[in-house]
Amino acid sequence: MKSAFRKVAVLLVVFVFSSLTGVHMFNLTGRDINKDRYIEVFAEDDIRVTTADLNLRSGPGTQYSVIAVMPKGTSVTVLSVSGSWAKVIYGSKEGYAHTAYMTQVSTQIMVTTANLNMRTGPSTSYSVIRVIPNGAEVKVLSTSNGWARVVYGGSEGYSSLSYLKLKSTLPSTGETIMVTTANLNMRTGPSTSYSVIRVIPLGAEVKVLSSSNGWARVLYGGSEGYSSLSYLRLPVTSTDIRVTTEELNLRSGPSVSYSIIAVMPKGAKVTVLSVSGSWAKVNYQGKIGYAHTGYLVKEGTYASSTVITKGLVNASTKQIALTFDAGWEFETTLPLLDMLDQHGVKATFFLRALWVKDHPDLAKEILKRGHSIQNHSLTHPHMREMTEAEIRKEFTDSTAIFKNVLGITPALFRPPFGEYNDTVLKVAGEQGYKYTVMWSIDTIDWATTYNGVNIDAKYITDKVLDRATDKDIVLMHIAYMKTVDALPRMIQTLKDRGYTFKTVPQMVP
Known part of the structure; x- marks a missing residue:
């Protein structure tokens, strides 16, 4: 069986009886616990046991066909985990199973305290495969009802836990x-x-x-x-880094009955110390707590944000999107909204998050009038010059402002100055921004002159009309009355040419 070979900390849950996991309590020499809860041990392989009869499917979802039904108590090797689904090996079959019905167990190293029989099953009624000598180290894959499934000398079988003890890792x-x-x-x-x-x-x-x-x-x-x-x-040095797929509670224990220590934003990085069932013990910014594995994915699972300059959705009519960026200026917001209303056009506004914080009433008015608001960063920096940590803070802090002030979570990102690199796109993807939106027509409305030409309302209008094609994304800004004045002829002429005005979210899958 191919091993996952990942060193992770896992939890071996010890209960007198649990109807959920079916794991029974066993005794170890020298036990001295104030309250029996669990033993944390280290695993070389990610071995899990089914907590109910569980379907093995051909893909990670219930829409995929069932390859086999794994009985309750079956041990499987987990190759990878994405969301709530694990890719596993069961016997000679490889497929997918839901993590909610698997509990993670240890492959801890234990030492025999006497010459010990390895049997074909977990009781003395099963035949003896071999005798493991006193003081030998064995790999324990799982435990139940006082018996351990063990590997020793190339053989796999079952031995009584009464004659196994934990191997000490501490020098004398x-x-x-x-x-x-x-x-x-x-x-x-x-x-x-x-x-x-x-x-x-x-x-x-x-x-x-x-x-x-x-x-x-x-x-x-x-x-x-x-x-x-x-x-x-010994303290864990974990390389199991995962990213939250949604805003996620960090709790004081492994269930929703425990108190919330912190709320981790979507896209936050955590270090996973151990996993038991559907809960992971994690380190988030120095805080140790528990989070549901259904909302944690391996770092790198997210695809990088995709850069687009035009819409991607095909339609029966020609489409075009008007977009407006906001950095600091705000005085023309209401006149701009009034002009769009007069012509029945809905647009996309890429707003700097601190602009939203400074002008919440204007931002709410944009939403109220039916326009789309998307992310234009927190501080409008040159992001190619920033570290990954600084870039991530731009995303996490800006997303939080949009949610707190407007109650929305933007899905599109427009980089300040149109500057980005692979790190920006990687972090944007991790943060849930599927598309990084550039433009196909730049009106240059921010300039007074350009190549010796005055940038006025006529120039802005003519630039769009001269270059307009299907699925174009037009770049303009909240800042200048000339931009507002350019809209009437621009919009009416495009309508006359058969264009339909769409928001950017309406033009992407």
């Missing part, structure tokens, strides 16, 4: 930082017979001063004591 001496994998008791001495000093919360970093016989002498929050090594791990 020397200080190091480790992280708790459950709410963990700190005791006055190295056994459960000693009294509890305090409870160290799940996910806390502790300084380990030394270790012996499965116990660590630790420092946490100004206290010194002893805690079980079974529930301490």
